[in-house]
Amino acid sequence: MAWFLHRFLLSLVLLWVVTTLVFLSIHMVPGDPVELLLSQDGGTPDRATVEMIRKDLGLDRPVYVQYADKIAGIARFDLGRSIVDDSSIAQGIGRRLPRTLELIAAAAVLSLLIGIPAGIYAALHPGGLFDRAGSYASGFAQGVPVFVVGTLMILIFSQLLGWMPAGGYVAFERDPAAHLRFLLMPASAIAIGLSAVVFRITRASMKDVLPLDFVRTARAKGLPEWHVVRRHVLRNALMPVITIFALQLGGLLGGTVLVEYVFNWPGLSGMLVGAVNARDYPMVTGVILVVSALFILLNLIVDILYGIVDPRVRK
Amino acid sequence: MMLNRRTLLQSLMAAAAMAPMSSGRLLAQGAGKRLRIGLSTYPAHFRAWVNVGYAGHLVSALLNRGLLAYDTNGVLVGELAKSWERESDLVWRFTLDDAKFNNGQPVTSADVKWTLEKIAAEGSGAHMREQALQIDSIEIVDDRVFKVATKEPSATIPALMAYPFLGIVAAGSTSEQDQGIGAGPYVLTSAEKGVEILLTASEHYFRNGLPTLKEIHITPYADENLRVAALRAGDVDLIDYVPWNAMNDIAATPGLKLDTQAAGAFMYLSFNGSGAFGDPKLRQAVSFALRREEFVQAVFFGHGAPLAGVPRPSVSPFFNKELANFWTYDPDKAKALLKEAGRESGLKVSLLSTSQYTMHRDIAVLVQSQLAEIGITVDLILPDWATRVTMGMRGQGDFAVQGVGMDSLDPDATSSLVDPTRAAHYNYSRGFEVPGLSALLARGRSEFDEAKRVAIYAAADRLACEHASFCGVSYRATGFARSDKVGGLELLPDQLSPFSANLFDRLTLS
Numbered sequence: 001m002a003w004f005l006h007r008f009l010l011s012l013v014l015l016w017v018v019t020t021l022v023f024l025s026i027h028m029v030p031g032d033p034v035e036l037l038l039s040q041d042g043g044t045p046d047r048a049t050v051e052m053i054r055k056d057l058g059l060d061r062p063v064y065v066q067y068a069d070k071i072a073g074i075a076r077f078d079l080g081r082s083i084v085d086d087s088s089i090a091q092g093i094g095r096r097l098p099r100t101l102e103l104i105a106a107a108a109v110l111s112l113l114i115g116i117p118a119g120i121y122a123a124l125h126p127g128g129l130f131d132r133a134g135s136y137a138s139g140f141a142q143g144v145p146v147f148v149v150g151t152l153m154i155l156i157f158s159q160l161l162g163w164m165p166a167g168g169y170v171a172f173e174r175d176p177a178a179h180l181r182f183l184l185m186p187a188s189a190i191a192i193g194l195s196a197v198v199f200r201i202t203r204a205s206m207k208d209v210l211p212l213d214f215v216r217t218a219r220a221k222g223l224p225e226w227h228v229v230r231r232h233v234l235r236n237a238l239m240p241v242i243t244i245f246a247l248q249l250g251g252l253l254g255g256t257v258l259v260e261y262v263f264n265w266p267g268l269s270g271m272l273v274g275a276v277n278a279r280d281y282p283m284v285t286g287v288i289l290v291v292s293a294l295f296i297l298l299n300l301i302v303d304i305l306y307g308i309v310d311p312r313v314r315k
Numbered sequence: 316m317m318l319n320r321r322t323l324l325q326s327l328m329a330a331a332a333m334a335p336m337s338s339g340r341l342l343a344q345g346a347g348k349r350l351r352i353g354l355s356t357y358p359a360h361f362r363a364w365v366n367v368g369y370a371g372h373l374v375s376a377l378l379n380r381g382l383l384a385y386d387t388n389g390v391l392v393g394e395l396a397k398s399w400e401r402e403s404d405l406v407w408r409f410t411l412d413d414a415k416f417n418n419g420q421p422v423t424s425a426d427v428k429w430t431l432e433k434i435a436a437e438g439s440g441a442h443m444r445e446q447a448l449q450i451d452s453i454e455i456v457d458d459r460v461f462k463v464a465t466k467e468p469s470a471t472i473p474a475l476m477a478y479p480f481l482g483i484v485a486a487g488s489t490s491e492q493d494q495g496i497g498a499g500p501y502v503l504t505s506a507e508k509g510v511e512i513l514l515t516a517s518e519h520y521f522r523n524g525l526p527t528l529k530e531i532h533i534t535p536y537a538d539e540n541l542r543v544a545a546l547r548a549g550d551v552d553l554i555d556y557v558p559w560n561a562m563n564d565i566a567a568t569p570g571l572k573l574d575t576q577a578a579g580a581f582m583y584l585s586f587n588g589s590g591a592f593g594d595p596k597l598r599q600a601v602s603f604a605l606r607r608e609e610f611v612q613a614v615f616f617g618h619g620a621p622l623a624g625v626p627r628p629s630v631s632p633f634f635n636k637e638l639a640n641f642w643t644y645d646p647d648k649a650k651a652l653l654k655e656a657g658r659e660s661g662l663k664v665s666l667l668s669t670s671q672y673t674m675h676r677d678i679a680v681l682v683q684s685q686l687a688e689i690g691i692t693v694d695l696i697l698p699d700w701a702t703r704v705t706m707g708m709r710g711q712g713d714f715a716v717q718g719v720g721m722d723s724l725d726p727d728a729t730s731s732l733v734d735p736t737r738a739a740h741y742n743y744s745r746g747f748e749v750p751g752l753s754a755l756l757a758r759g760r761s762e763f764d765e766a767k768r769v770a771i772y773a774a775a776d777r778l779a780c781e782h783a784s785f786c787g788v789s790y791r792a793t794g795f796a797r798s799d800k801v802g803g804l805e806l807l808p809d810q811l812s813p814f815s816a817n818l819f820d821r822l823t824l825s
Contacts, residue, residue: 030702047739166541264538
């Protein structure tokens with residue numbers, strides 16, 4: 001319990017540090033949100049109007065006052081409102097976050113379904129055709145940038161074959177089939193790179209565990225091969241897979257920008273990029289705070305999973 | 316193969332499994348009479364009268380109507396106002412048509428007065444506020460007739476009433492919703508930021524039989540390539556801001572149509588007079604040193620036109636062929652001007668642009684290489700767009716790459732562009748004066764006789780060109796691409812073409 005409390009408090013400190021750094025850095029970057037807002041395609045606002053709106057939005061106050069306001073708001077679980085369109089930031093994140101999580105979850109499931117069985121098979125048949133082909137293919141999949149994969153998928157499946165829509169989003173509750181159709185390509189684009197990582201780590205980890213004594217003992221006891229692999233080898237080999245996989249997923253929380261952009265998937269990353277471009281200070285801070293909180297939470301979950309997979313960690 | 320119960324079941328299950336994965340085209344066919352538009356940007360907000368860019372105007376034009384508008388020939392025609400006339404040098408009289416707002420409430424003189432007063436109010440952020448400030452008072456004669464009194468004689472009042480973002484909204488309605496209640500062909504049914512906008516036809520639109528389409532579904536596609544892919548895949552029926560590199564392909568694709576105006580929005584250089592470009596000879600040297608056709612070819616893939624004078628639409632009586640081609644490429648003249656300015660040994664200047672938009676970046680790179688040929692060394696400053704705007708506002712950079720369109724065909728619309736004393740804004744030249752230009756432009760605004768105005772603005776354009784108060788680079792083609800099932804699409808002339816959504820009430824879908 002003390003360990004958990006310690007971890008929890010550490011997480012809170014980490015969140016405060018992240019919020020402070022993000023707040024200061026976005027305010028230090030040049031660019032005035034009000035000038036941007038009123039200057040689109042040749043708009044020429046007068047100085048008085050710009051100053052008046054800055055005052056209305058509280059942007060004329062000293063940065064430390066704005067910072068204190070922000071921290072007080074966060075302490076009340078109030079992320080504030082967008083300075084571009086006055087929309088609620090919490091509501092915006094509430095709408096966008098599930099879509100990014102869904103995209104990541106779909107990609108994660110696809111990559112696990114591909115990467116783990118392939119990794120196991122390659123490790124059990126080292127040097128075989130599948131092992132060698134898998135190694136080349138995974139190297140290629142890891143090396144090709146996700147926007148290239150995405151663009152190629154759009155070209156092939158949407159434009160040439162006409163099987164899929166080019167990109168976009170339909171809410172699941174409105175049309176489940178269309179929703180899945182829009183989800184498939186972006187999730188696959190992420191899954192291609194991710195499954196390569198899972199494949200390589202699973203294969204390497206399995207190869208490390210297979211020659212160990214307890215595996216030989218299990219086989220000597222006459223256990224069926226699949227039983228040995230599943231209960232003894234795989235369970236021990238999964239530790240690094242979980243670690244690496246969780247880190248990859250954490251990275252995806254803020255790293256789906258390109259996929260969301262290429263496939264027009266309205267998730268959190270796209271929202272963050274738009275907010276940075278518009279210098280929407282409260283929106284940027286709010287989104288990064290939520291992403292950081294999730295990342296920290298994910299790490300906590302990984303620690304717990306460690307305990308489940310390897311009971312020695314709990315001691 | 317024998318058809319038995321098992322194979323039949325397997326086939327049906329396979330077909331069922333494939334159904335959800337079938338093409339977007341099938342989805343499209345099921346959409347019926349709903350027009351689907353792929354928009355380049357989701358509007359930053361729906362606040363009335365604030366310039367939210369061309370994409371934002373497309374939405375605004377579907378929700379709102381102004382008093383007047385331009386037709387496809389560039390002629391002012393009535394919208395909510397059926398007639399207008401000048402009663403005296405200081406008073407214009409307008410008579411409203413029998414029009415209704417989207418909620419069924421009639422459009423009255425009181426609504427117009429309220430709208431114009433809100434626009435002119437301090438801090439409104441309205442795009443046309445500066446022009447609206449010339450209005451002294453609005454007198455309501457009756458529900459349909461009102462008079463606009465100006466502080467000075469102003470020939471630009473009818474053009475002001477046709478500004479793209481000047482939609483008349485029901486008095487007091489902006490306190491309930493940002494966009495207010497407009498009198499446009501469509502009503503905003505639902506919108507989710509960055510995802511979609513759904514519009515349904517207004518039952519009270521003042522033009523009989525219009526709009527033809529019952530629904531419009533707008534999806535923003537920030538990536539221009541995806542926007543084109545969505546059109547090709549049949550996900551959308553019409554897209555705006557067609558990328559220049561895709562125009563030839565779209566025009567050649569069966570089933571797709573491309574509608575563009577070559578002299579649409581335009582790119583130019585603004586000068587900062589606080590540095591070397593306070594000397595008119597150096598500004599002229601730059602203006603004569605550019606091979607403008609290369610910009611059209613390299614940056615806009617041939618879809619545009621050189622801009623070698625003050626931008627005036629070819630349909631306008633104020634268009635002057637000689638002045639439109641004032642800055643011909645003449646490197647010898649440019650070098651001679653440098654020598655006259657005492658810079659024959661070379662000149663080093665900084666050019667502010669942005670790396671965020673390729674057309675701005677590529678133009679900066681081309682300007683750098685072409686000016687190097689006459690001995691001007693250009694240091695490029697290429698931050699992101701937001702930083703570039705702030706740097707421009709602070710007056711940083713000796714000159715800057717700019718892109719803009721005209722929102723009015725009145726010759727006065729170019730005043731801010733050519734007169735550096737008008738507005739200290741990142742978009743325009745600043746820090747120097749062109750002797751006599753401000754006075755000429757003021758005369759042009761207060762002159763009602765068209766022939767005299769033509770002469771005044773010709774003199775003003777000549778002054779601007781001779782002093783190179785700005786430097787035209789090139790027009791860029793603007794327009795729309797659509798499925799050939801979409802009919803009735805017309806474009807406004809030349810520089811007004813980005814605002815053609817004003818004519819979208821007559822779009823059809825076969």
